[in-house]
Structure formats: structure tokens, C-alpha cells
Amino acid sequence: MTDPRTANPRRTGAALALALAVPLGLTACTPGGETGGGVVVTTNILGDITRAVVGDEAEVTVLMKPDADPHSFxxxxxxxxTIEEASLLVHNGLGLEEGVLRNVESAEEAGVPTLAVGEHVDPLAYTSDESEGEPDPHFWTDPQRVATAVGLITENVVAEVDGVDADAVRANAAAYEAELTALHGWMGGEFDAIPPGDRKLVTNxxxxGYLADRYGFEVVGAVIPSGTTLASPSASDLSSLAETVEEAGVRAVFADSSQPDRLATVMAEEAGVExxxxxxxxxxxxxEDGDAATYLDMMRANTTAITAGLAAP
Incomplete structure (x- = not known):
């Protein structure tokens, strides 16, 4: 977060308020000159959440295009x-945005206030395969952690973006948090249709991991044994996962809609089961014309698909 000893004087009061509101370790250094043009967000999921918070109070620029891969864009x-002229840069962190990490680091060096959201929502660690022990950046699959992220984004916007109406931003955040609470309750109710013994996930x-932790699923394995899509599975990886899937009696493999499902299909064929x-x-x-145009739409669509794939016929 902004260090009040080095901050631009006209921001010092807001920075001190932020220091009391968010965890220590938040990077947000104030540029030496005038602030830039609003909020810049790296991923489109965080972009949608940030826009819900900011509303009409400031411009929000989202860098990642629809249906893109956050690991490689x-x-x-x-x-x-645009990043280096931002009043606030919001990014996921925890190693997710591999293709723009150097841009984020350059912005920090230039004094742009930044918020690495994933670092402050009680991140989990991967528990298996190549990424075991490393922090898992995919926190958004848990709507309750997203509610925590909303609070972080809100206070950083109020502290760092000149001209916003703090009351309006906080009202927007409260309304969105209510939607997240409703989403969490609905998801739990939908997942109740899946017998506990069938709550097993295999993904690309x-x-x-966060959804599994929140709603009582077991992650049996992944076709790509890593937390990033930039890794590749070996023949032995596929064979091992196929054996695990067959032993667990998993009926469905879930593949990201923005990527070909070839690997998941090959794994399914390797298992020798339907x-x-x-x-x-x-x-x-x-x-906007897709089934996951917003974060809320995405989570509802995923919940419906997971339930349909795993619930008893």
C-alpha cells in the first residue's frame, strides 16, 4: 500500500485510511506527477468485478480480451x-498473468499504485502434481473470496483514484457483495444434488481448487498436471490420470471452453471407460453475447454444468 512517508501530499490522508483497511504488503506507490486515467485491470474476470464496484465513478480499462487465456495473453x-498512466492497476497476482508480469513490474517501478488481489484473499496452495506447494491463483472459483476481493478493490479505488464519490463506490460494492452472497447460497443448494461420493473433479x-475447498469436492486430477495452461502432459501423465479416473469412477472431465478439449478427450479414451x-x-x-459475459453468469453456468455432469442420473 502507499507509504504515507513518501506519498504525494494530496493523497496522504486517503493512503493512511487505506493502511487501516487492507492487509500489509499491498504494493501501491504514488507516482511523482499527476495521476493517470482511471483504473486498469489485467484479467477480464477481475475487470467485470472492478466495473461493478467502480460503476460510473471512473474509467475502467480491461486488458484481457474475452475468451483469452490469462496465463499467456x-x-x-x-x-x-496505459498501464503506466493508471491511477490504480488491479491484477490477479500469484503468478497468473505470466504474459504481462513484466508490464506489471514496470508499472510498480514507475510508481503506479497496484493491487495484487489474489495475495490478500487467503490463498490456497496446490496440493498435487507439478505445482504442489505453490500458491493457487484461481481464487475466483470461490465467491466468498471474491467478496473479500470486492472490499480490497473498493478501498483501493477510494484511496487512489481522484474524483470518485467514496459513498457511491461503497454502495456499489455493497450491492455486488449481496449478489455474491446470493450466488454462494444458490451454488451450495445446486451442489446438494450431487452425492458426496460423486463430488470428484477432473479438469484440463x-x-x-478453491471451489472444491468451499463446496466439498475432491480434485481427482488434471489432464495438464499444473496450475498453468502453458505446461504439457506426458504420455505417462495421461496414463496415470486415466488409471486414477477409472478407479475413482469419475463420469465427466471438465475442459475449459476457450481451449480445445483434445487432451481431455484423449485422456478419456485412454481410460477405456465412457x-x-x-x-x-x-x-x-x-x-457479451456468450454464456459467461459476467462473473456471475460464469459461476452460474459452471455450477449448472458441474451439477448436470456429476449428479446421479
Whole structure:
């Protein structure tokens, strides 16, 4: 967070308020000159959440396009300049945005206030495969952690973005938090249709650990044994997972809708049993005419698909 000893004087009061409101360790250094043009957000999931909080109070620029991969998307020279002119840069952190990490680091070095949301929502660690022990960045699959993220974004916007109406931003946040509470309750009710013994997930890569932790699922494995889509499975990885899937009696493999399901299909064939491959919206929102145009839409669609795939016939 902003250090009040080095901050621009006109921001010092807001920075002190923020210091009392959010965890220590938040990076947000004030540029030496005038603030830039609003809030810049790296991923489209966080972008949608941030827009719900900010409303009409400031411009929100989202860098990641619909149906993109947060692990590999990059930015243009113009977008890189936009980052360094931001009043606030909101990014996921925990190693998610591998393609724009250097841009985030450059912005921090230039004194742009930044918020790595994932670092402050009680992150979990991966528990298996290549990423075991590393922090899992996919916190958004748990709506209760997203509610925590809303509070973080709210206080950073109020503290760092000049000209916003703090009461309006906090009212927007409260309304969105109420929607998240309703979403959490609805998801739990839908998942009640899945017998506890059938709450087993196999996905393209490790992305639903937070959902599993919140709603009592077991992550049996992933086709790509990693927390990033940039890794690749070996033949032995697929064979081992196939054996695990067969032993667990898993009926469905969930593949990200923005990526080909070839690997999941190959794994299903390797297992020698009939397994449905069901698409989910795991790491990116769709365009406005898609089924996951907002974070809330995405979570409802995923809940419906998971329940349909795993509930007893």
C-alpha cells in the first residue's frame, strides 16, 4: 500500500485510511506527477468485478480480451503505456498473468499504485502434481473470496483514484457483495444434488481448487498436471490420470471452453471407460453475447454444468 512517508501530499490522508483497511504488503506507490486515467485491470474476470464496484465513478480499462487465456495473453505498446498512466492497476497476482508480469513490474517501478488481489484473499496452495506447494491463483472459483476481493478493490479505488464519490463506490460494492452472497447460497443448494461420493473433479488443468475447498469436492486430477495452461502432459501423465479416473469412477472431465478439449478427450479414451467431456468457463469471460459475459453468469453456468455432469442420473 502507499507509504504515507513518501506519498504525494494530496493523497496522504486517503493512503493512511487505506493502511487501516487492507492487509500489509499491498504494493501501491504514488507516482511523482499527476495521476493517470482511471483504473486498469489485467484479467477480464477481475475487470467485470472492478466495473461493478467502480460503476460510473471512473474509467475502467480491461486488458484481457474475452475468451483469452490469462496465463499467456499479452499487451500492446499502447496498452503498456496505459498501464503506466493508471491511477490504480488491479491484477490477479500469484503468478497468473505470466504474459504481462513484466508490464506489471514496470508499472510498480514507475510508481503506479497496484493491487495484487489474489495475495490478500487467503490463498490456497496446490496440493498435487507439478505445482504442489505453490500458491493457487484461481481464487475466483470461490465467491466468498471474491467478496473479500470486492472490499480490497473498493478501498483501493477510494484511496487512489481522484474524483470518485467514496459513498457511491461503497454502495456499489455493497450491492455486488449481496449478489455474491446470493450466488454462494444458490451454488451450495445446486451442489446438494450431487452425492458426496460423486463430488470428484477432473479438469484440463488445476483451476477449481478453491471451489472444491468451499463446496466439498475432491480434485481427482488434471489432464495438464499444473496450475498453468502453458505446461504439457506426458504420455505417462495421461496414463496415470486415466488409471486414477477409472478407479475413482469419475463420469465427466471438465475442459475449459476457450481451449480445445483434445487432451481431455484423449485422456478419456485412454481410460477405456465412457467419460463425458463437459465445457466450463474457468479462466475467462466470454463476449457479451456468450454464456459467461459476467462473473456471475460464469459461476452460474459452471455450477449448472458441474451439477448436470456429476449428479446421479
Amino acid at each position: 499479452g499487451v500492446s505498446a499502447q496498452e503498456a503505456a 488443468h488445476h483451476v477449481f 467419460i463425458d467431456v463437459i465445457p466450463l468457463f474457468s479462466e475467462s469471460l466470454t463476449a
